[in-house]
Amino acid sequence: MTLQTFQVTAFPSLCPVPLRLSCPSQKLSIMGRMHAPGKGISKSALPYKRSPPSWQKISxxxxxxxxxxxxxxxxxxxxxxxxxxxxxxxxxxxxxxxxxxxxxxxxHGLAPEIPEDLYMLIKKAVQVRKHLEINRKDKDSKFRLILIESRIHRLARYYRTTRKLPANWKYESATASTMVA
The missing domain is CATH 1.10.10 (Arc Repressor Mutant, subunit A)
Structure with a gap:
């Protein structure tokens, strides 16, 4: 079987080296689930009609x-x-x-300074850290904390590049509890 080379044209900066695929029909998956084997295909379907329903009288x-x-x-x-x-x-x-x-x-000036998904991950990491202070031998929680914090770092990098967070914003586990409180 010969390997064919395909250049990813959608994101050339992400993949400067041509990808080698076993067959041309093999799909290029840019991003799936990070710490699980799933492909992340399932999602809810929004209604096709974007206008509000006729029975809704609220302005x-x-x-x-x-x-x-x-x-x-x-x-x-x-x-x-x-x-x-x-x-x-x-x-x-x-x-x-x-x-x-x-x-x-x-x-209206009421938006949270940290995006909600990042805030919830930080909150989860603080809870796991608090649990690990009491239960030091809990190896599984220690492993899960590493996964949570790697998701935090990935999401923070995304929000810094899209300028939803300041360029100098950095997650630190020592100061995370003050961010959440």
């Missing part, structure tokens, strides 16, 4: 006010979305307002 200004009110209570953007969906019947904030929840919060 965009009312939704924005409600989002800001919930953010002032200290809720995260995903918690705000769940509350709006479950108790107010607003399936997609984008359909009503034309903006995502985080953009609404940024416009």
């Amino acid at each position: 965009a200004a009312d939704v924005e006010d409600h989002v800001c009110k919930l953010a002032k209570k200290g809720l995260t953007p995903s918690q705000i979305g769940v509350i709006l969906r479950d108790s107010n019947g607003i399936a997609q904030v984008v359909g009503v307002t034309g903006q995502k929840i985080v953009r609404i919060l940024k416009a």
Whole structure:
């Protein structure tokens, strides 16, 4: 069997060396799950129609006010979305307002300084570290902490390149508990 060479044209900076694939039909997977064998294919399907349903009588200004009110209570953007969906019947904030929840919060100066997914990973790492202080021989938790922190570093690098975090921002386990508290 001969190996064929394919050049990745979508991301030449990521892969300057041509990739060798066993057959041309083999798919190039840029990114899958980091610490699990899954390919990350499953996802929820958004409705095709982007406009709000006809029975929904709430205005965009009312939704924005409600989002800001919930953010002032200290809720995260995903918690705000769940509350709006479950108790107010607003399936997609984008359909009503034309903006995502985080953009609404940024416009009103209420957006969190650390993105929510990174914040939750840091919170998880702090909890595992606290557990390891009590249970020093827990090797599995120590291994999981390494995986969590590598995800934190990868996500922080992404947010620094997209300028959602300052260029000098760095995760340090010693100061992580003050970020979360």
